[in-house]
Amino acid sequence: MSAKASTTARSLAWLMCLAAIFVCAVGAWAQQMERAWAWQNPLPQGNAIYAVRFAPDKLTGWAVGADGVILRTKDGGFRWQEQHAATPVALYGLFVRDAKRAVAVGARGQVLTTDNGGSRWVLRQTGVKDHLFSVAFAADALRGWAVGSYGQIVKTADGGRTWTAQKSGVRAHLFSVSFADAGVGAAVGDAGALVTTRDGGATWTDRSVTPGLPFPSVAFARGSRKAVAVGLGGTI
Numbered sequence: 001m002s003a004k005a006s007t008t009a010r011s012l013a014w015l016m017c018l019a020a021i022f023v024c025a026v027g028a029w030a031q032q033m034e035r036a037w038a039w040q041n042p043l044p045q046g047n048a049i050y051a052v053r054f055a056p057d058k059l060t061g062w063a064v065g066a067d068g069v070i071l072r073t074k075d076g077g078f079r080w081q082e083q084h085a086a087t088p089v090a091l092y093g094l095f096v097r098d099a100k101r102a103v104a105v106g107a108r109g110q111v112l113t114t115d116n117g118g119s120r121w122v123l124r125q126t127g128v129k130d131h132l133f134s135v136a137f138a139a140d141a142l143r144g145w146a147v148g149s150y151g152q153i154v155k156t157a158d159g160g161r162t163w164t165a166q167k168s169g170v171r172a173h174l175f176s177v178s179f180a181d182a183g184v185g186a187a188v189g190d191a192g193a194l195v196t197t198r199d200g201g202a203t204w205t206d207r208s209v210t211p212g213l214p215f216p217s218v219a220f221a222r223g224s225r226k227a228v229a230v231g232l233g234g235t236i
Contacts, residue, residue, distance in 0.1 A: 044082050045069055051094040053102075060099035062118065064091035070104065072118045083118040093135040093146065103160040105132035105146045113160040126154050126163040133175050138182040145201055147174035147187045155201050166201045170208060178227060180220040188215035188229045 047066040054061035054076075063071040068085035085091070091106035104112045104121075109128035112121045126132070130152040137144035144156045151168040168174065172193035179185035186196045187204075192212015195204045218229040230236055 044071070044080060050090065050092045051104075053094045053096040055096050055099045057099055060096075060117075062094060062096060062102050062104070064094050064104045064106070066090045068106075070112075070118065070121065074099075084121065085112060086121050086123050087112065092131070092133045095135045095137050095144065097137070097141040097159075101141070101159070103135055103137075103144065105135045105148075107131045109148070109152075109154075111135075111146065111160060111163065124161060124163065126165075128152055128154060128163075128165055133173070134177045134187075136177045136179050136185070138179055140182065143182050143200065145177050145179065145185060145187075147177040147189070149173045151189075151193075151195075153177075153187065153201060153204070166204065168195050168204045169206045170195055172208070175215065176217045176219075176229075178219045180225045180227070184220075184225050186218050186220070186227045186229070188218040188231075190214045192231075194218075194229060 047069040049063050049065040052061060052063040059074060059076050061073050061077060068087045068089055068091060070083045070085045071080040072083055073080050087110055089107035089110055091104045093105040095103045100117050101115050109126045109130055109132060111124040111126055113124055114121045130149040132146045132148035135144060135146040142157060142159050144160060146154050151170040151172060151174060153166040153168045154163040155166055156163050170193050172190045174187045174189035174193060177187040183200050184198055188194050191214065192209035194207045194209060194215065196207055197204045213232040213235055215229045215231040218227055220227045228236065
């Protein structure tokens with residue numbers, strides 16, 4: 001073998017060694033990442049998930065989504081079990097009071113409640129057919145509000161069993177609702193829509209931003225009557 005051929009062979013050997021080291025390093029990194037993150041979807045199902053909320057114990061939680069899917073976890077989200085939703089429509093919003101009680105809202109004005117940890121979900125009548133995207137409750141977990149398409153707002157005073165419609169004063173889709181207490185609340189939505197109330201929704205005031213981008217979410221700071229709404233384009 002010539003000196004040139006010998007040098008080429010040694011170079012190829014070094015390149016193969018470096019490639020092997022690289023592959024091993026990538027494999028080790030991938031295994032480490034797999035230990036840090038656990039892939040939860042599509043197990044136990046593959047539908048889109050639109051909302052997830054946890055009980056105060058931080059272990060029990062629910063997730064809801066397309067085609068009426070409801071999932072429940074009892075270990076902080078490591079394992080999930082599918083529950084029977086009693087509806088085929090999409091569920092968009094969720095409120096969890098504790099490990100036993102929860103409320104889900106969704107398409108066609110449908111509301112589901114459970115008081116036994118999800119062993120049984122009950123379909124409640126709201127009297128509306130518009131989609132409901134978000135639900136929020138006061139601290140007593142009895143008085144609550146759900147908002148949805150075309151400015152729809154419905155209220156409950158018994159934990160979600162019965163609902164009555166309220167007038168928001170807007171026709172824009174409302175995507176999110178939040179309440180500081182049983183009186184003060186706000187809802188936001190499409191095209192800068194923003195409505196507020198100080199009397200539990202008996203009256204709503206239109207404070208929409210015009211022209212405005214959609215506001216997907218609004219929330220009150222804990223223990224405060226000040227709310228923050230966030231929107232597209234970095235709007236706050």
